[in-house]
Amino acid sequence: MAHHCYLNNKIDSVENTNIHITDLGLLRGYGLFDYFRTYNGRPFQWDWYWERFDRSAKLMKLPNPISKEKAYSVVMALIEKSGLEDCGIRFVLTGGYSPDAMKMIEPNLLIISEDIHPVKESEYEAGMKVISHEYVRDYPEIKSTDYKHLMILQSDIREAGATDVLFHKDGKISELSRSNVFIVKNNVIATPDTQILRGITRRYILELAKANFKVEERSVALQEVLEADEVFTTSTTKKVLPITRIDNQLVGSENRSVSKFLLEEMNHHLKTW
Template identity: 40%
Template sequence: MKRFCFADGKIIPTETATIHPMDLGLIRGFGIFDFLRTTGYSPLFLEHYLDRFIASAEKTHLPLTYSREQLRAIISELIEKNDLLNGGIRMLLTGGLSENHFSPAEGKLFIFAEALSMPAEEKYQNGVKLLTLEYVRPIADIKTTNYTLPVWHSVNWKRLGAEDVLYHWNGVVSESSRSNFFIVKNGVLHTPDQHILMGITRKQILKIAGNVVIRPITLEEIWDADEAFISSTTKILLPVTQLDDRKIGNGKPGPITMGILEKFKVLETQAAI
């Protein structure tokens, strides 16, 4: 199917979109993005994603010359133009063409409509494995395009049977490379409070889960946890049943994890109406 995107101020065929090779997005890896899903032609939690994208542009000193209303209208047009019943919308703002090839400039805005495949059902039924990785993501509260370390590290994941990594520093965990992290202990949900991206899915989970403690979490606590899971736009919620070579809990997805997943699916249905 032919896809259309927004670039150079208009809707164009995606394959014709271009970027200058000296853009800071390429030569310095400097830019921001955000990604949201559509369900039934409806962009889920759109205002929350626009909030974060607009804030990211301001925090990274990248001029965003389109208003919230204009962004909303472009996304709506792309969903219709691409017949995007269930898929993804990717907003990308590059670092721009800088006079000194270093300082942020006026970047280029792209908005793409994409096909989207959710994780296989067996991952929800059996859970996934994460690998510990000592790392703190730079300016973690901004959704930047800098994924150099996890992209490089991901070469090993399939060989080691892992879904992703879990970042930690000085024994305190933060997040996965593309997801937020939660544990369950004695029926209470806990999630890290520092060096994390404030995920939109995380935000919704905090609302529907009820009793949630937001605080520093150590690696030792994960080994002793009853359940664990990661959350993101493209996964919703995936049970984590193994960290490195050690099982979490009984090594199976737990009832609280799966209960939150079911509540989230109901929330999605309501949000899409």
């Protein structure tokens, strides 16, 4: 049993899967991806992930070479081959092999199964520490492969004893490098609605939150985050994870009843997903 990879109609072990050096994803950063995981052996929110992947491809002007049905059958084959009950699945779509490092002929589609690296229980208790950095992702609404900023900031993040970066610009926050941000103030939940990638877990948590709290999708000032009762982030791997420090400042109170409630509801739902 091992992880496998689909590349343009062929499935092989991840170990044996290579791409040619003329790929435009490698040479020109012309690539996008998506990532989801399974619970109880079944892709979580598959319809939503597929919709986003397909939309990213359109926005990036990359033809999507696979149908939803075919993609689903590949995903299920990879899960079976992994021998794991649950795993992560990464889609990567690039501009494909180019004769002159510029001209696009046809895209390359990779679908890869991966180990899941879940957040530890103790991290949910301790919360996340992040640094802040002035920047808006280029084409934030596309899940492109562009993580230059995060990679360049890695040593700053480590030196600060943090694990991620909160992007802000002109006094407004947007997102962490790979997840969305929510704040709670006086039992009202708010989350940015522009200059972000619309996370699937964000969408899921918004539905859950709206059924139980007042929720505002609007621009959120960095200052509001620093003064919030609770700050938390949502992502496929993090689910609902508190943020407890930004740079050198502690944020949020000890009472994290809203994020705890949302995480518990999500975990409860996932048991029978």
